[in-house]
Amino acid sequence: MTAALVSAHGLTKHYRVAGRRRLTAVNDVDLEVAAGTVRAVVGESGCGKSTTGRLLLGLETPSAGEVRFDGRGLAERSPAELRALRRELQVVFQDPYDVLNPRMRVDTILREPARVHGQEGSARSVPDLLDLVNLSSDFAERYPHELSGGQRQRIAIARAIALNPRFVVCDEPVSALDVSVQAQVVNLLRRLQDDLGLAYLFISHDLALVRYLAQDTTVMYLGRVVEEGPTEQLFADPRHPYTQLLLAAVPRVRGERSATSREVRRLGELPSPLDAPPGCVFATRCPLADDRCRATRPELRDVNGHRVACHYAETADVAA
Numbered sequence: 001m002t003a004a005l006v007s008a009h010g011l012t013k014h015y016r017v018a019g020r021r022r023l024t025a026v027n028d029v030d031l032e033v034a035a036g037t038v039r040a041v042v043g044e045s046g047c048g049k050s051t052t053g054r055l056l057l058g059l060e061t062p063s064a065g066e067v068r069f070d071g072r073g074l075a076e077r078s079p080a081e082l083r084a085l086r087r088e089l090q091v092v093f094q095d096p097y098d099v100l101n102p103r104m105r106v107d108t109i110l111r112e113p114a115r116v117h118g119q120e121g122s123a124r125s126v127p128d129l130l131d132l133v134n135l136s137s138d139f140a141e142r143y144p145h146e147l148s149g150g151q152r153q154r155i156a157i158a159r160a161i162a163l164n165p166r167f168v169v170c171d172e173p174v175s176a177l178d179v180s181v182q183a184q185v186v187n188l189l190r191r192l193q194d195d196l197g198l199a200y201l202f203i204s205h206d207l208a209l210v211r212y213l214a215q216d217t218t219v220m221y222l223g224r225v226v227e228e229g230p231t232e233q234l235f236a237d238p239r240h241p242y243t244q245l246l247l248a249a250v251p252r253v254r255g256e257r258s259a260t261s262r263e264v265r266r267l268g269e270l271p272s273p274l275d276a277p278p279g280c281v282f283a284t285r286c287p288l289a290d291d292r293c294r295a296t297r298p299e300l301r302d303v304n305g306h307r308v309a310c311h312y313a314e315t316a317d318v319a320a
């Protein structure tokens with residue numbers, strides 16, 4: 001067993017929303033990312049993936065539970081320690097336009113993290129960074145609007161690795177890109193992960209991608225973990241009805257996106273996180289749900305080599 005680089009324990013995040021109601025975006029989540037490995041987080045839009053990512057990065061404070069890095073809680077660290085830790089924790093978002101200042105040349109963009117952290121001496125050089133993301137050195141002179149979507153995402157990735165981080169949250173890093181360049185950027189992320197020994201939390205709707213990149217996978221639904229384990233195991237033998245339906249929706253033809261979640265959507269609307277069902281969170285849409293599921297929430301437990309939160313995990317088979 002590799003020691004966890006980043007871990008969450010009982011991680012919970014509430015937001016106050018209109019009418020002073022409490023929305024629970026992330027609910028009692030446990031997860032670990034081992035050093036140098038990739039953990040995917042999958043699930044429909046709104047199930048709490050991005051909030052989990054922000055909590056792990058310390059960009060938001062948990063309402064309950066904690067995040068540890070190198071075995072030490074973020075909350076136990078002094079402001080100076082947290083500032084130093086920021087260098088180790090980076091993020092790549094879906095839309096690089098949001099993070100690349102349009103008035104800065106690539107050269108300035110790539111030097112920015114070192115300047116902000118006072119790390120000019122130890123950061124990777126601009127030519128080195130461009131080389132790592134397979135762009136020639138003349139890209140240093142360009143502005144973001146002079147780049148294609150794929151090139152912009154390469155620059156955002158280069159910026160994320162400028163200070164030699166150990167953990168990168170990749171939040172839907174290729175879903176805004178043309179299908180034709182997605183594979184190149186995914187291969188780049190995979191190569192960097194391998195060459196630089198990075199650990200990723202890889203947030204994605206694309207299960208084919210997850211299977212290619214991630215050693216471990218966490219399936220979330222309405223803020224909770226419903227299934228979790230080694231990716232190969234979980235994909236070969238999904239035990240939660242929700243995971244079974246998600247996997248049944250994986251496009252069978254490369255590049256075909258329209259099938260995504262068709263099976264799941266057929267089940268009707270995702271309930272609002274403002275009124276999550278009292279028993280199993282998936283009960284309102286699950287073909288197997290009965291009174292027990294509606295009344296009693298199933299805990300995560302070991303089933304066939306991974307962890308599943310379903311009363312009927314041993315026999316569930318809804319996607320056949």
Ligand SMILES: Nc1ncnc2c1ncn2[C@@H]1O[C@H](COP(=O)(O)OP(=O)(O)OP(=O)(O)O)[C@@H](O)[C@H]1O
Nearest residue numbers: 015017023025044045046047048049050051052273
């Ligand atoms: N700052 C906030 N204030 C209020 N509600 C929020 C806030 N951030 C997230 N939420 C809500 O929390 C829930 C989880 O959102 P989150 O963005 O984490 O989901 P997600 O799975 O990443 O979805 P997506 O794939 O659409 O980004 C959603 O219902 C969302 O509306």
